[in-house]
Amino acid sequence: MIQIGGTRIPMQEQKVQERIKNFYSVPLGYTEKEVVAEAQRCILCKDAPCEKFCPVNMKIRDMIRKVAERDFKQAFLIAKEDNAIPAIAGRVCPQENQCEGVCPLGIGFTGNGINIGKLEAFIADWAMENGIKEKFYVKERAEKVALIGSGPASISCAVDLRKFGYKVTIYEALHKAGGVLQYGIPAFRLPKDIVEYELSYLTEIGVEIKLNNVVGQNIKFQKLNQEYDAIFIGTGAGAPLFMGIEGEKLKGLYSANEFLIRTNLMKAYKFPEYDTPIVCGNKVGVIGAGNVTMDSARCAKRLGAKNVQILYRRTKKEAPARDEEIQHALEEGIILKELVNPTRILGNDMGWVNGIELIKMKLGKPDKSGRPRPIPIQGSEFIMEVDTVVEAIGTKPNRLFLTKTPELETTDWGTIKVDKNLMTNIKGVTAGGDAMRGNATVILALGDGRKAAKTVHKYILMKNST
Amino acid sequence: MNKIVAKQELATKIKLVEIYAPESVEEAKPGQFVILHIDEKGERFPLTIVDANISKGTISLVFNEVGKSTKQLGILEEGDDILNLAGPLGNPSEIENFGRVLCIGGGVMIAPLWFVASALRKAGNEIIGVIGARNKDLLIFEDEMKAISDEFYITTDDGSKGYTGLDFLNKILSQKNINRVVTMGSVVTMKAVSEMTKSYGIKTMVTLTPIMVDGTGMCGCCRVSVGGEIKYACIDGPEFDGHAVDWNLLVSRKRIYLPEERISSLLNERLGGINP
Ligand SMILES: Cc1cc2nc3c(=O)[nH]c(=O)nc-3n(C[C@H](O)[C@H](O)[C@H](O)COP(=O)(O)OP(=O)(O)OC[C@H]3O[C@@H](n4cnc5c(N)ncnc54)[C@H](O)[C@@H]3O)c2cc1C
Numbered sequence A: 001m002i003q004i005g006g007t008r009i010p011m012q013e014q015k016v017q018e019r020i021k022n023f024y025s026v027p028l029g030y031t032e033k034e035v036v037a038e039a040q041r042c043i044l045c046k047d048a049p050c051e052k053f054c055p056v057n058m059k060i061r062d063m064i065r066k067v068a069e070r071d072f073k074q075a076f077l078i079a080k081e082d083n084a085i086p087a088i089a090g091r092v093c094p095q096e097n098q099c100e101g102v103c104p105l106g107i108g109f110t111g112n113g114i115n116i117g118k119l120e121a122f123i124a125d126w127a128m129e130n131g132i133k134e135k136f137y138v139k140e141r142a143e144k145v146a147l148i149g150s151g152p153a154s155i156s157c158a159v160d161l162r163k164f165g166y167k168v169t170i171y172e173a174l175h176k177a178g179g180v181l182q183y184g185i186p187a188f189r190l191p192k193d194i195v196e197y198e199l200s201y202l203t204e205i206g207v208e209i210k211l212n213n214v215v216g217q218n219i220k221f222q223k224l225n226q227e228y229d230a231i232f233i234g235t236g237a238g239a240p241l242f243m244g245i246e247g248e249k250l251k252g253l254y255s256a257n258e259f260l261i262r263t264n265l266m267k268a269y270k271f272p273e274y275d276t277p278i279v280c281g282n283k284v285g286v287i288g289a290g291n292v293t294m295d296s297a298r299c300a301k302r303l304g305a306k307n308v309q310i311l312y313r314r315t316k317k318e319a320p321a322r323d324e325e326i327q328h329a330l331e332e333g334i335i336l337k338e339l340v341n342p343t344r345i346l347g348n349d350m351g352w353v354n355g356i357e358l359i360k361m362k363l364g365k366p367d368k369s370g371r372p373r374p375i376p377i378q379g380s381e382f383i384m385e386v387d388t389v390v391e392a393i394g395t396k397p398n399r400l401f402l403t404k405t406p407e408l409e410t411t412d413w414g415t416i417k418v419d420k421n422l423m424t425n426i427k428g429v430t431a432g433g434d435a436m437r438g439n440a441t442v443i444l445a446l447g448d449g450r451k452a453a454k455t456v457h458k459y460i461l462m463k464n465s466t
Numbered sequence B: 001m002n003k004i005v006a007k008q009e010l011a012t013k014i015k016l017v018e019i020y021a022p023e024s025v026e027e028a029k030p031g032q033f034v035i036l037h038i039d040e041k042g043e044r045f046p047l048t049i050v051d052a053n054i055s056k057g058t059i060s061l062v063f064n065e066v067g068k069s070t071k072q073l074g075i076l077e078e079g080d081d082i083l084n085l086a087g088p089l090g091n092p093s094e095i096e097n098f099g100r101v102l103c104i105g106g107g108v109m110i111a112p113l114w115f116v117a118s119a120l121r122k123a124g125n126e127i128i129g130v131i132g133a134r135n136k137d138l139l140i141f142e143d144e145m146k147a148i149s150d151e152f153y154i155t156t157d158d159g160s161k162g163y164t165g166l167d168f169l170n171k172i173l174s175q176k177n178i179n180r181v182v183t184m185g186s187v188v189t190m191k192a193v194s195e196m197t198k199s200y201g202i203k204t205m206v207t208l209t210p211i212m213v214d215g216t217g218m219c220g221c222c223r224v225s226v227g228g229e230i231k232y233a234c235i236d237g238p239e240f241d242g243h244a245v246d247w248n249l250l251v252s253r254k255r256i257y258l259p260e261e262r263i264s265s266l267l268n269e270r271l272g273g274i275n276p
């Protein structure tokens, strides 16, 4: 029976007691029956606000319609038209602020909009299981393009450049491709076989991925610029920020990046089967309230910490993390301590963290970000006992690459300056994703990759005609 | 994949491997390091470049078998592959014509020091070479160092060859006009040398070896304190001014994973050195 409107079909998830002991996906995914029923709720709005609020303007309404008709293959191909990696975007996009947030079915009933993210993930998983791939005919061109970094920005750029017919080579510093999708976002949120599948698709369509290639170190940017007809820089914003407070040299204090790289990329949760260790105590404080914070806190829980507290200077309402991540973290027994800001990390005489000093905060008038500004309450400092602290307060572009490319114009923030077509000040060199925006999102990186591919194409055509 | 094309035992538990690394060799400079990742389950760990042969496409590394990863590397043979090798990473040592440079290498780090000292010599410097180890059997690269040194000294902790300890350096430091000191070795050695040279006011460069993961500035694991500022050894170093280094912090942070390293090592012995 078709039921238009109605309430969202609930997503089956791993039980809390089980999932905090493993790194498998928390959502179990819709069944065919469920996904069709969920899609059939769609009222197929004429103006499709979901599409307007999608940063890559995916044809969401058509995709939903096809799912409702059980035509998963067509639904998948529609998603693929605008989004190179729907299986991933479906799982990590902040849908509540984009497509799902403007779905009329959710207005007044938060969380009741069509579950577009899970629909998208379903059809992509279905295509993967059934060997359905987007096929395109490539008319090979002679020109070559180098992409630096292999995160979502470069992945989407690579696909489009191949469609135009260019020879595409990705240079990636790490021993695995995928950027944050690989080293940052934990497997319980984004299973790594999905990332590997998307990367193998790149290889299949003829993209060459050169791992262990740190541009600026073993290969110079300037050399790439000579050898290739154009370049896309998608090096991300992978350098950790520290608060700059006392005690950050202590053992037991991690940047979220180190904590997540050890855990996810190096699989420290499987130590000693895997060689890379991690020290995660019983009482863990994680500073921040973004996706990275939730990921670190939930990893800490899975590494065996009994007591994990998120320390945030504003309140849950202002937390930038996806709703689903906050909810999952809370379900898993992680405490969100609001209105506190760390002032000092304390250690024992062996140099290990044993406490954190926090100051209480109150909310003031909105600041530049539009969120109320947190104001410290003088004299309200108190000490909390912790043995591990993870700082998840953001990252910035890596200076390794930037110091080796002084000719590239950057902002005071260290992000790469581009024009509206994503061209940098160097001719033929484009940039996008976090390297250009600072901490942003997967979907914005995908959009940038696509836009840069167009710019590169135009640039090469122009160059050839003059 | 990078193939081991030659392997040699230089002393007990000290081995040299020559690895085919065509993507790394061209930019490999003295003082830089590579990160190895032997197999899927292995860790990423750094070793300093000892030589680079552009025509053969190989780089050489010398390592001490101290724990799981280095022992695992030690049992690989010529023809075996290493899953991943990244580098050169870090900045090259400063090579200029400084005048007279005192180059002090300790233990396994004599080998990479030789690479630096050779470059300094090519740049026109007069080299006073010093190599040291716990005892005479652990001395490596003796002939190589001697060959590029205008003056050459040996020292051992137990006095089994050459001088005993480092005190003799005072004589050299006070009698010769030395423009720069470069030292690579254990923290104990580099710290002792730095403390000595400080009173003579001679600029002293050391190579710091904190624990690393990515080696590209992404994690902050390798943070050290130099001149009161936090630096990342992998992208700001690994060569730093020895007089400004917070040695206690370095020692403390190098010991973060001692219990875990012991577990890995024991397990490795039991499994005969091969990852399951
Ligand atoms: C833990 C975590 C959780 C997140 N969760 C979400 C989420 O739920 N939803 C969401 O939308 N966004 C999330 N984000 C943000 C999102 O992942 C990023 O915005 C996105 O990955 C940016 O993509 P990118 O391609 O620009 O760069 P990245 O994904 O950062 O990839 C950059 C790549 O470039 C490589 N590189 C860097 N320098 C060099 C060099 N010199 N030479 C060669 N390669 C180099 C790096 O090794 C890396 O692999 C999260 C981020 C983190 C860290």
Ligand SMILES: Cc1cc2nc3c(=O)[nH]c(=O)nc-3n(C[C@H](O)[C@H](O)[C@H](O)COP(=O)(O)OP(=O)(O)OC[C@H]3O[C@@H](n4cnc5c(N)ncnc54)[C@H](O)[C@@H]3O)c2cc1C
Pocket: B033, B043, B044, B045, B046, B047, B048, B049, B062, B063, B064, B065, B066, B067, B068, B069, B070, B071, B108, B109, B112, B208, B209, B210, B211, B212, B213, B238, B254, B255, B258, B261, B262, B265
């Ligand atoms: C820039 C740099 C250059 C180096 N060059 C050389 C070299 O040329 N020859 C050589 O023999 N050794 C060198 N080292 C040290 C070498 O990396 C360690 O000995 C090796 O990682 C030990 O690993 P393991 O599993 O064998 O021993 P473990 O039992 O794991 O560790 C033994 C000790 O090595 C250090 N260590 C452990 N893991 C790491 C890691 N991932 N990164 C850095 N240090 C670690 C710790 O202090 C530890 O206590 C260098 C280190 C750095 C940072």
Ligand code: FES
Pocket: B211, B212, B213, B214, B215, B216, B217, B218, B219, B220, B221, B222, B223, B232, B233, B234, B235
């Ligand atoms: S090793 Fe990760 S930042 Fe230096």
